[in-house]
Amino acid sequence: MTAGLEPGAVIDGYTLEERIHQGSMATLWRVSSSDHPPLVMKTPLLREGDDPTAMVGFEVEQMIMPILQGPHVPLFIASGDFSAQPYIVMEYIPGESLRGRLERTPLDTEEVTRVGAQIAIALHSLHRQHVIHLDLKPSNVMFRDTGEAVLIDFGFSRHDRLPDLLAEQFRLPMGTAPYISPEQVLRIRNDPRSDIFALGAVLYHLVTGERAFGFPNSISGLRKRLYRDPVPPRARNPSCPAWLQEIILRCLEPDPRERYQSAAQVLLALRNPGQVPLTERARKLRQDGMLTVARRWMRTLGAAHADSWQSTALQIARSPVVVVALDILGSTEALLSLIRETTERVFSMHPGARLACVTVFRTSRLAVDYTVDEEGRNLRVLRLVELKDWARPLGLEDSRLTYHVLEGPDPASVLVDFVRENHVDHVVIGARGASPLRRYLGSVSARVVAESPCTVTVVKVPQAEEEDEEDEEEENEEAEAS
Amino acid sequence: MRLALLTDLHANLEALEAVLEHARRQGGAEQFAFLGDLVGYGADPGPVVDRVQAAVATGALAIKGNHDEATTRGAPQAMRSDAARVVTWTTEHLSREQLAFLGGLPLSIEQGKRLFVHASAVDPAQWIYVLSSVDAARSLRAVRARQIFSGHTHTPGLYHLAANGSVGVFKPVPGTPIKLTAFHRWLVIPGSVGQPRDGNPAACYALLDDGTDVIVFHRVPYDAERAARKIRAAGLPGDLGARLELGG
Numbered sequence: 001m002t003a004g005l006e007p008g009a010v011i012d013g014y015t016l017e018e019r020i021h022q023g024s025m026a027t028l029w030r031v032s033s034s035d036h037p038p039l040v041m042k043t044p045l046l047r048e049g050d051d052p053t054a055m056v057g058f059e060v061e062q063m064i065m066p067i068l069q070g071p072h073v074p075l076f077i078a079s080g081d082f083s084a085q086p087y088i089v090m091e092y093i094p095g096e097s098l099r100g101r102l103e104r105t106p107l108d109t110e111e112v113t114r115v116g117a118q119i120a121i122a123l124h125s126l127h128r129q130h131v132i133h134l135d136l137k138p139s140n141v142m143f144r145d146t147g148e149a150v151l152i153d154f155g156f157s158r159h160d161r162l163p164d165l166l167a168e169q170f171r172l173p174m175g176t177a178p179y180i181s182p183e184q185v186l187r188i189r190n191d192p193r194s195d196i197f198a199l200g201a202v203l204y205h206l207v208t209g210e211r212a213f214g215f216p217n218s219i220s221g222l223r224k225r226l227y228r229d230p231v232p233p234r235a236r237n238p239s240c241p242a243w244l245q246e247i248i249l250r251c252l253e254p255d256p257r258e259r260y261q262s263a264a265q266v267l268l269a270l271r272n273p274g275q276v277p278l279t280e281r282a283r284k285l286r287q288d289g290m291l292t293v294a295r296r297w298m299r300t301l302g303a304a305h306a307d308s309w310q311s312t313a314l315q316i317a318r319s320p321v322v323v324v325a326l327d328i329l330g331s332t333e334a335l336l337s338l339i340r341e342t343t344e345r346v347f348s349m350h351p352g353a354r355l356a357c358v359t360v361f362r363t364s365r366l367a368v369d370y371t372v373d374e375e376g377r378n379l380r381v382l383r384l385v386e387l388k389d390w391a392r393p394l395g396l397e398d399s400r401l402t403y404h405v406l407e408g409p410d411p412a413s414v415l416v417d418f419v420r421e422n423h424v425d426h427v428v429i430g431a432r433g434a435s436p437l438r439r440y441l442g443s444v445s446a447r448v449v450a451e452s453p454c455t456v457t458v459v460k461v462p463q464a465e466e467e468d469e470e471d472e473e474e475e476n477e478e479a480e481a482s
Numbered sequence: 483m484r485l486a487l488l489t490d491l492h493a494n495l496e497a498l499e500a501v502l503e504h505a506r507r508q509g510g511a512e513q514f515a516f517l518g519d520l521v522g523y524g525a526d527p528g529p530v531v532d533r534v535q536a537a538v539a540t541g542a543l544a545i546k547g548n549h550d551e552a553t554t555r556g557a558p559q560a561m562r563s564d565a566a567r568v569v570t571w572t573t574e575h576l577s578r579e580q581l582a583f584l585g586g587l588p589l590s591i592e593q594g595k596r597l598f599v600h601a602s603a604v605d606p607a608q609w610i611y612v613l614s615s616v617d618a619a620r621s622l623r624a625v626r627a628r629q630i631f632s633g634h635t636h637t638p639g640l641y642h643l644a645a646n647g648s649v650g651v652f653k654p655v656p657g658t659p660i661k662l663t664a665f666h667r668w669l670v671i672p673g674s675v676g677q678p679r680d681g682n683p684a685a686c687y688a689l690l691d692d693g694t695d696v697i698v699f700h701r702v703p704y705d706a707e708r709a710a711r712k713i714r715a716a717g718l719p720g721d722l723g724a725r726l727e728l729g730g
Contacts, residue, residue, distance in 0.1 A: 052646055052665075059663040067659065082664040162660055163642055163652035 005029075005043060011085050012078070014041055025054040025155065030092060038092045039077055043085065053174075055082075056165050057155030062088060063162050064154045068129055071148045072122035093150050098138035098202070105209035106237045109244060112206045116247075117270045118149035119199055123263035124423050126151060127192045130160035130312050134189065136198035137179045138205070158189050160311045173222060178211040182226045182254045182300075185219075192312045193256035196266060200251025200259075207244065208236040212252060226254050227296035228287070235285045243273045246282035254296065261319035261352035264423040268321060268354060268402060271422065277398035319352035320425035325415050325448065326359050327430065328386045332461065335430045336390060339459045343428050344394060346457070355396060357387045358404045358418060360411035380405050412447035419452045427452055431460035484510050487672045487688045489517035489600070489633025491534070492549070493524030493572065494676030494726070497685040498533060500704035501675050509689045509700065517633040518547025518600030520584065522565060523677055523722050525712035527553075527572045530676075531580045546587035547600040547633065548609040554585035564719045571718060596692075597627035601634040611635055615649040618669045629662055629695075630669045637680045638673030638688075638699050642666040654688075654699035662695040670697060676709075677722075683729035 005027070009016045014031040017038075021028035024045070031041040044058040065076040065088060075091035098115065101107065107115075119141055126133055133140075135156040142150040156174045158164050166174060166189070173185045181197035188194075204212040212230035216222050233240045233248055247269050253259045260266045269276050276282075287293075324343050328336065347353050361383055383405045391401060408414035419427055432443045449456045486505035491498050505511035514537050521527040538544050549565070552558060553573050557566035573581070589606040590599035597603060602610035602621040611634055612618050618641035621630055640652045644666055654660070662668045673686025684701040691697075710723030 052644065055665050056644065059665050062663060063661045066661075161655040161658040163640055163650055165642060165644070165650065165663070165666065168644075168648040168650040 005085075011041070011087060012080055014039065014087075014089055016041065025057060031089065036077065039089050040074070040092045042088045042090070046086075058086060058088075060157060060165050061154045062086075063165075064131060064157055064159050065090065067159075068126070068131065068154075070125050070129075071144065071146075072125045072150055074150060074152060093142040093144065093152070095143060095145075097152075098141040098143075102138055102205065102209075105206055106239075107206045109207075109239070109241055112203060112244065113270050113273070115149075115206065116199065116203050117267055118143070118147060119151075119202065120263045120267040120270065121423065122149040122151050123195050123199060124267065124316075127195070127263060127312050127316050132158045132190070132192045132312055133195050133198075134158060134184060135175050135179075136195050136202065137176045138202060141202075160190075160313055164189060173219070177216050177222060178205070178213060180222065181256075183256060185222045185226065190311065191256055192263075192315050193259050193261065196251050196259050196263060197253075197256070199263070199266060200248050203244075203248045204230065204233055204252065207233050207240050207248065210236060223300070226300040227293055229254075229293070231287055232284050241273065242278055242282040243269075243276040246276050246278055249281040249284075254300075262316055262321075264321050264425075265319065265354050268356065268422055272402050272404070275402040275404075279399075315352075318350055319354075320350055321354050321356065321422060322346055322350075322426045322428065323356045323358055323415075323419060323422075323424045325427060325429040325444075326357060326387065326390060327411075327444070328359065328383070328390060331430050334461045335459065338461055339428060339430050340390065340393060342457060342459045346426060346428065347394070347396070354400050354402070355391070355394070356402045356404055356422070356424070357391050358406060358415065359383050359387055360414050361405050361407045362411055363407050363409055412444045412451070415444070415448050416451045419448075419454060424452075425454055427454065427456040429456065429458055431458050483512050483692050485690045485692050486511035486514045487517060487631055487670070487690060488514060488675050489672055489687075490519040490547070490636055490674035490676060491516065491521075491524075491530055492519055492674065492676035493521045493527040493530050494685075494709050495524070495526035495529050495533075496705045496709040497676045497702075498530055500702045501685050501687045502533070504700065504702045505687060505689060509698075511689060514542040515598055515631065516542065516544040517598055517631060517672070518545050518587075519549045519633060520544070520547070521553050521572050521576070522547075522549030522568055523713075523718075524709065525716040525718060527576055528580060531576065531583060535580075535583050543591050543593075543598055544587055545591055545598055545600055546584070546589055550584045550587060554581050564722065568718055568722070571716070592625075592627060595628040597625055597630045599630065599632050601632060603627075603630055603632070609634065612639075612641075612669065612671065615641055615651045618651070619643050619647075619649040622667050622669055628664075628667050631690075632669065632671055633674065635671055636674035636677055637671065638686050639669075639671040640697075640699075641669040643669075656699050656701045659696045659698050662697055664695070672699065677726060678729045679725070681728075681730050683727055 007016050007018060014033045016029045017032055018030045019027060020030050026045055027043050029041045031039050044054050046055060062079050074093055077089040080087040133151055135153060140151060140153045142152055144150060173180060173187055175184050179198040179201045181194035183191050184194050201212050213225050233245045251259055361380060384403055387403045406414045406418060427448060429445045429448055431445055445458045449458060486509060488501060516534050520530055520534050534544055552561060552569045557569040590597060599606050602612050602617060604610055604620050604624040612621055613635055622643045638654050640654050643649045672688035675685045675687055678686055683706045684703045686701060688697055688699045706726045710726045713723035714720050
């Protein structure tokens, strides 16, 4: 069908202007129409007697694309049926894909981190929409002028709430060899952590200039990643910091349970290098010894990951990023310990949750910024020490905890920005405290409730325990803001 | 046009009215297809038949189910005893006109690429259950239609059959639009309006946009307690009421 298409042809009112990409399964055209800016039309490559991958993949994309939203996917415009000329028309994203940058690899740490964070945000947005991409690779990542990553090509993707047309269709693993996750090699298609693995493989490539697992072209070659760890990035590029190696190798863990449990958690790590707990992964400079590999290999025999998640939504829900916002000086001991109890309650239900303990260091709008001087540094360290002291009784391992001393003249807006930028799922914050400063500032918690794009739990000490008139304004024990 | 697909109503007036209301108000349904088993089990066969008959008078489709047939011809030997008892009761509680309407329903209706049939299309009069992807593939292979809409199993389900013979089953998530793509063939079971059996007591139906081939499965909570009370008050087997409240 597609073979006959040439520039100038008109399909359902779209004029084919230029062939912009010819892939093995589809052709991309730049098209024009009277009522739209330039658009892209994708047409499947259908050959007689061919295996139906291209066609089914195209149908999968036709099912998934219309229900995706947000800046991290191309806007869907229209699609045409197989009865005539099958096509999908979508927004045109100018520029080149991340693939173009592979020629410049190794990239510096700053660029890798920035690109990684953008992809993590895009993946998290996709996962929140019940979709696992399952073919994340540099050529499927584009960027908007504003910097956001845009994921393209959903031909191998899986939507939790739609029938998986690909599951029964093929007996071979689907995906792209250098990036495909171990569970995809085992033909498991319902684990969003597969995309975390692919993200690790992309970051590895950007940092080292080489592919973590080469480009195997056999099933046994693909299976190797179930037990063989890649050469550590720092062995290939000594300028790769230990924390970045930790993040990359953690994404590349063969067992999805050992990886970051959500893309938002990768984002949190990339954005807070100083807080990444360094393990053996960060330190190693050569691949694991034969004994370790042999042990891992034994485990993979006949392996399918038993606890593969049933749904993307569930995996995301079980792995929230929780922020606890603390004003240690301005809060009573009773409130601080109640916030701790509440945080424990949130955590007991979510083994995959991450906690970010946040406090805001208030700077004056007018006065000279004293945080830059010696006294300011000391104060910041002091806040950090207080946060750690508060969190210690929670008994959370380092890998699940980060601490953040933020700064700004307006604590509520600093907190809300943090929540937004890190795609936080849940905020725990104390109700207005008793300090004179708080009285002067007004209620931070009320503003966080109103302005945060997620659930906010406001913790309040029962009146009998803490008799104070300030609390009267705070009426919500628990409020949802969205 | 948006077509609401309702099956296995089973004389449950409360469930039917809740579904019709939902389909018209929230779903924007413009037409209806009733996929059989209008009666049996429930305490309101007359009012349910009347509503379906009124809809058919304005263009709705309706086909016959095994309970409808038993009500007009007498329960077959193979029928479960509680069902058979209700069949006799139902026959007694329908007018001659209502029985004639049930008796006159077709076993299947084919409209272009779509086939509406109560059970498996392999042999509609045999009332074969479609409970697995193998059953679904058999039903699809028995006919030319690209899409089959059926009931009988009381559990929502969606099956797809590819050109290479591979078949898949999917448990629909209520409220999610699903495109019935053209390369595959599809078998749609909306689930029962009047007696859901998947552990969720809410009534089932599906809404098809016949222009875009997009289908949405829905669940509609309704006053199952009232429907159950009526069953007990009518002297019908109490279990039939209890299962409405449990959805199983």
